[in-house]
Amino acid sequence: MKMFWSAVVIFLLLHINGRRCCSDHERDSLLQFKASVLDPSNQLLNSWHGFNCCDWKRIQCHPHTHHVIRLDLQGSYGNADVYLSNLTGDVLSPLFNLEQLEHLDLSFNNFAGVSIPPGLGRLKSLRYLDLSFAGFSGDIPPMLLTAFPNLQHVNLRYNQFKGGIPSPAGILHYLTRLDLSSNALTGNIPPSIGQLVSLESLDLSSNKLEGVIPLNISNLYKLSRLALSSNRLSGDFSVSHLDNLSQLRSIDISENLLSVKISPTWIPKFSLQTLGLSSCNMEGEFPTFLITQYEITSMYLSNCSLAGNIPQWIWGANYLWFLNLSNNHFAGVLPHSLTGSFLFMLDLHSNNLQGQLPLFNDQLQLLDVSDNQLGGSIPAEIGEYPQLVYLSLARNHLSGSIPPSILCRIRIVDLSNNKLTGKIPACFKNSSVIEMLNLENNYLEGELPQQFAEMLSLQTLKLGGNRLNSYIPTSLANCKQLEILDLNNNKMRGIIPNWIGQLSSLKILILRSNRFEGLIPSELTTLPLLQILDLSSNRFSGIIPANLSSLQALKDQTVAAEIFLSGDIGTLKLYVDRVTINNKGQWMEFVRSLALVKCIDLSSNNLSGGIPPNMGSLEGLIILNISRNHFKGEIPKTLGKMIQLQSLDLSHNQLSGMIPSELQLLTFLGYLDLSHNNLSGRIPQGGQLLTFDTLSFSNNSDLCGLQLNTTCCGIHKNKSCPPSILPGINVDETDAEKDIWWGVGLGLSYAVGFSLVIGVLCLTTTWSRKCFQIMDKIIIYLFGRFRK
Template identity: 40%
Template sequence: MEATVSYSKVALAIITISCGLLCLIAYPTMACPLTDRNVLLDFKADLADEDKRLSSWHGLNCCTWSGVGCNFGTGHVSLLDLNGYNLEGDIHSSLFELAELEHLDLSDNYFQGNITPHIGMLKKLSFLALSDAGDANEFYVSLESLSNLVSLEYLVLDGLNISVGKESAEAVGSLRNLQELSMSGCGLSGPIPNSLVKLTSLLHLDLSRNSLLAQIPAWFENVTAHLLSLDLSDNYNLGGDISFIGQQISPSLTRIILSRTAVEGEIPSAIGNVSSLESLHLFNTRIEGKIPLSIANLSKLFSLDLSHNNLRGSIPPSLGSLSSLSYLDLSYNQFNGAIPRTISDLVSLKHLWLDSNGLSGSISLSLLDNLTRLEYLFLSNNHLTVSSDSPWIPQFRNLQALRLSSCNLDRIPPFLVTQYGMIELDLSANRIATDIPSWIWDLTSLYYLNLSCNQLTGSLPSSLTSMTLMYLDLHNNSLEGPLPLPPDAHLLDLSGNQFNGSIPADTGAYLSNSWYLSLSRNNLSGAIPDSICTPELQVLDLSSNMLSNMIPPHLIRKCSSLNVLDLAENHLEGKMPAEWGNLKEINTLKLAGNKLRGLLPSSLSKCHTLQVLDLGNNKLQGTIPHWIGKLSQLHVLVLRSNHFHGSVPRQVIDLSNLQILDLSHNRLSGPIPSNLTNLLAMVNESQSNPNHLEKYTLDGAIYTNKIVMSWKGGDGEFVKVLFILKCIDLSNNNLSGNIPLKMGSLKGLIVLNLSRNHLSGPIPKTLGDMDQLESLDLSINRLNGKIPLELQLLTYLEFLNLSYNMLDGKVPHGGQFLTFGESSYLGNPKLSEIPFTNTTVCNNSSGYDNCTSIETIGVENSDAEMKGWAIGLGLSYSLGFSIVIGILCFNNRIRKRVFNLYDDAVLAVDRCITGNK
């Protein structure tokens, strides 16, 4: 009996296996209907297939063709999956006659045309993916046309340009069986469509990368009650209180992605109830407050990104219980206190980003020894003191990126010698005062190395020329020796060191792919090699060296992509090249502090993107050309200390974006142009922020614009406030005539310097309208009349110099005049009632607003002091007359120096006689 049962079972098994094999053999040989085959061939005929992905589309049985699947029972085509086939052309309308089609994926192709009239014919379709199926402007489908697809469960339209009107929104609501809806990057605008509440079967919703706005509606809680994943990221104007994620929300939810939206509020404690949560991304939103302790309940949490927010308080030690956590990013917040030791319990952690907070205390990297999977560690820009013990060799050996900028390191961590897979290393802005260890150059996978702003010494090895570094930043150290160049470096910043010698003649061969090159503030000499510029280069900064000879014309011809060219403060000479018109994208051109001569080349007028032009302290001559008015984007024009003559062109005053105009120390003559109201950027009191004016940022590298200007009686270098500074400096010229009344319309002006000219007439009362003015210098002119009482309205005025004019009457005693001493009025013998005051003297060596106050004693009307004042005045005028006669015998440089000595001598004699200290 047992044997019979056994034989029966064996026979049954054989029959079952045989039937299965017959089915498997029969299925691929099943011939699809001729109508389906012809439809597919018609579809193929209209397409370009450069990759030959449809090469199998021949023969009778279309069920065996690539990307095609058939229904086992009927033989009809039920699946067409052409995802990523790179097909191009129109979709033949006959394709939509495949009545049995259930699965259609045309994603990642280059289709064209409008499939809207036909897509509704596929009644049995349950899966439709058209993600990036064609250019958004050339491939069309409307949501209304999908309303008949009642069997649809999966709909992906990412990257298509779909505008949601009222009908479209209702069409989405009719797809009641929909389980997954993805419309990322579809150009959606307006509020979240109300019809989503009808999709009671919806499990996955992705509306990211759109232009949704308004608040997340209250009814949206009904949608989240059954969702498994939610992605609303990259809708920058989509707001609402983040508390909705902790209320009526599915405990089975696995993904919440709200990054780069305007959601706000505090993370609710109820987030701990979403027990299945694996990813929580709230990067760059408006959330604040503390991390709720309940977040420790999310035992399945794999990825947590709360970076770029306003979170504060300490990092909860309870985060250490998230044993599944692989990615933790809390960077760019306001966390304080120490890094909790429980971080070492996150044994699954691969990415740890805590940079740019207010964390403090000391931490040894050995604390992280348990994190055996660690790949990325970012602790930069806190208040931490990080150390690494010498004998310590970590258990993790796959570290790929380490960023410890501003962590008070006094040496390069020795354990790094064991991390052969390192690709990024940033130890900038520390206290490392040694040579760079030789083993650094043995990290052959390293492509990003930033050791800038330390005290590194020694020279760079010749082996650097064989490394594959793409990003090398060593600026602001004490490195010396010749320049070895890493081949193919995209970014190279060696500025602020002591490198010497010449720039290698074959620089261009090494840096053929470079887009950022800065060798400024070194001791480099010799000529600029012709090869240095390549078509990829966007920033070239060779300023503050000892480079000589002419600017190579070849450099300008090849640098077609340059945004920044800074060759200032060298010994370059000769005429400026004539090829500037090739620089179609240039926004900063600085050649100040050289020995350039000749006329301004007219080809500069073709640089329509130019925003900063600094040619100061050269030997340029001729008149200022009218074509400068064509540089409509210009914000900074500095031509100071050259040999320009003639009048100030009206076209310069027509530059509506101009914020800084410095034509001082030239030989300009004639009146100040009266069309000052055209300087709209100076008329406007609001602060502007033109692109790249303060700094030019390129993939983490920063070129900082610096301008030297006259400020409150001395020269200052301006860096950090360049984008708000509005200044006119026409001093040290031969300008004549009256100060235009329209000068008062420049309400945004902060600095006005018209000193050392031949201006005459009264000081306009309209200057009292310039309510942002901080520095006013009208000294050494021929101005007469009274000081306008309207100047008392200048509440921000910190520096005033009206000395050596022919002013008379009483000095105003109101407003800021109470803060100015007699040094502001010297050489105006008819002025009276100079107030007692503290005089503010500025030290401009460090730039903006670095001022100290010193005591000065005002002039009293006692006989003794009046007598001393008269004697001092006589001596002053005698000395002044002698100097004027002597100036006629000197050259221009000595003439400028004598003017400065003259001011100092007059002030010293006066104080000595009057007894002032």
């Protein structure tokens, strides 16, 4: 008896162990794969050790054959990133030894641009393949749609695949889902796609596919989802061609070059839940067949050239949650109340809608009716909708005051370009959620509320183009997430507070056209992300901060930076493609280090001193304008080294000495203005100075010597130069105006003369002689008349 029970125990142990153990060959292949990759989070492969690989996480074995049939290595991104890396070369080769594998998921990993290895074709039993969001590139191998007769699911979305879509083989009788979206695929959609008769979902969106939509898509009688949006498909397409697809629930062919044809009398045999026809040319009124789609939840018909009125039935559609009719030509008025609708999102921007804003239901989350002709006041109830996170009423004719409740809980608020009046309301009781507030170009006045301290999530604040007349409120110092601050064209006053340097997220600061005064705080230079700084047209004084070179954005070789400091303190426009700054010296040393600056404008300020000779090191400079300042001394000869310079304006300063002959080396220079200085001596003879489009030397102390041996447009000379040098050209402040009359006079003279010549050709010699005498007198008269 003991021997019997011992045999039973041994049998059971062998049976259990045999049922659960994978083969040595498969275990070794998996361990070889593990050894060649990195698992930074230690969450995907941490259990891969021990004798029996069927016990490892993310692996499933067949209950009878004990072969590995499922490998799920899906990564994830978010707060806790889980993914495999170092996935290059032949790292996948060991997995292709799992020849009984049916399910392979490598999505959300980093394959760093490798191609799909041909060894994948060895997995003949494959039913499910997911390589989405995995960084693959190259062409999609044809074997993927020809070598797997049991394949049911293929997902390659969000990779870098290019080339054409392989023609599917007729053996793919079980394929139900094919997703190749968000790649760079080109060419036409292969007509053989119509052979995938079991297909339920086809997604080829967000590629570069061209040509027409194959008509044999209508053979996919099990298809429930068709997504071809954001490609370059063209030609005419009739939605009625899909009438055989009785299971169809979702169509999205938006963002193509298609002309969609829909018969007004057509009634489809399918029942849609989602329809996307945005940016398809439809031309006409709202599609009438949609009244039969009782289950539709999402409708995207933006930019379709639709006109007429929005049908009233749409506001009572039982299941309609998302409606986008923007960028059309819809007119008429909206209903007084939409409280009975089920809308979560309503986008009607860029139409011709009139009337007043209606009341909505409490579940509304997004409302955009910008760029219409809506008038009246903003209903106070809008700010009370508990789910509303996005509100854009911009560019309408709305008037009245801003309801305080709007600024209490909505994340994105855009009320710009209306006729709103009064003060900015101080209701920020729940304003910690506000991310963007745009009230620019209204008639708002008064001071800014101090409650900005509550707006801890604020990223964008645009209040320009109003009548605000306050200081910058100190409460803004608490808005640490602020990226854009625009207060331009108001009556703001006071100084720029030093605490502005604490706004470490600030990228754009625009204070243009206000009444700010005092010094430009050096703390501005500590902002690590600042890209655009506009302080022009204010009342600043003092000097430009010497450590402006510490602006970190200018060190970012991928950022195009612009800085405007015009007004009473200085203007600096930097159009920078790439800049490397290591200099910590004075401001002109900072300028010297900007090797790729294209334009510097320091005009109309109170800058003084000499023009720094190291300006000449800016060999990439195209425009230099330092006019209307108080620069003294001589023009540096080093300016002749700026070989790319096309425009140079040094006018209205106190420069003295001679014009350096090195300026003749600037072969691209087409505009030169040295007027209104104290320059003396002779103008350099010949060379480049005689080929200018505009050349001005007027109002200097003792400057002459330019001999005209070429035609120049808009030349102004010094009052002190002898008339014989530049004969017939006046030198007072109305030179430009009189030069215009000079051109008109000559034009009329030649016109009259030409007419008389043509006429006398048919007359006698005596009459022709008299006509020529009259013509000469007219020309002489006009010449004198228009030069006075």
